[in-house]
Amino acid sequence: MIELSGLTKKYGNFTAVDGIDLKVPRGELFGFLGPNGAGKTTTLRMIAGILKPTAGSVRIAGIDLAADPIAAKAQLGFIPDRPFIYEKLTGTEFLRFVAGLFGQAGPDVEHRARELMALFDLEEWRDELVESYSHGMRQKLIISSAFVHRPAVIVVDEPHVGLDPKSIKILRDLFKEYTRRGHTIMMSTHTLEAAESLCDRIAIIHAGRIAACGTMDELQAGAAEGRGLEEIFLRLTGQRAARDLMDVLDA
Ligand code: ATP
DSSP: OEEEEEEEEEETTEEEEEEEEEEEOTTOEEEEEOOTTSSHHHHHHHHTTSSOOSEEEEEETTEETTTOHHHHHTTEEEEOSSOOOOTTSBHHHHHHHHHHHTTOOSHHHHHHHHHHHHHTTOGGGTTSBGGGOOHHHHHHHHHHHHHTTOOSEEEEEOTTTTOOHHHHHHHHHHHHHHHHTTOEEEEEOSOHHHHHHHOSEEEEEETTEEEEEEOHHHHHHHOSSOOSHHHHHHHHTTOOOHHHHHHHHTO
């Protein structure tokens, strides 16, 4: 469903994403982990077609993004880490607007918009301007907007940020059910517990390259001593322990 071949992004001499090859099949909930600056957002923005790769290709549902961007993007819902949202629309108008971008309108869209807003406890706010929404409410509206046109693939950058525990539970159930029904979700997250409990497969990216990729069992089998995802993550990404710093600080 998502196919990356040699995907590369350079900023000047700096290589942010370094030749990533990856296949995420239909119906998979795929986790994309990595330390700050590893290249997760850059990769997801290239998949979403809002950042041009320096080299390599992206295929969505078999369609080459560079060759036919409109057809490829029609299959896609994107939840960015720093979303732009029109403040002067109501929640319902925003969802209607997004569905309209994908050529969808009418009773089905209205129904889905209502149901998504109800799911995220936004019902009472649906006719209020987005400018009056809290951070978490905006995040829930953005998440709803990625589902409203029922895309085959959803790409989501850090979905948990700003959500309360109840909303996180709803989000997880929604992601699980959506993939169970044959859609595909690729999600970056810093919440290792979410990746471990939710994702069918996980890739750990470090310095623009995939350091490991597989199911939790496969990642554990490939790790000499590490058992939990946190240990595997820390070892693969070479994180230093705070106690080393204490030596430097002489504290
Ligand atoms: P985080 O977990 O902190 O969000 P990330 O894995 O999403 O990190 P990216 O945002 O993809 O990381 O950034 C990867 C690297 O590319 C970083 O070193 C970043 O500084 C660099 N980078 C990103 N955007 C630009 C840009 N527009 N110009 C120059 N360098 C950039």
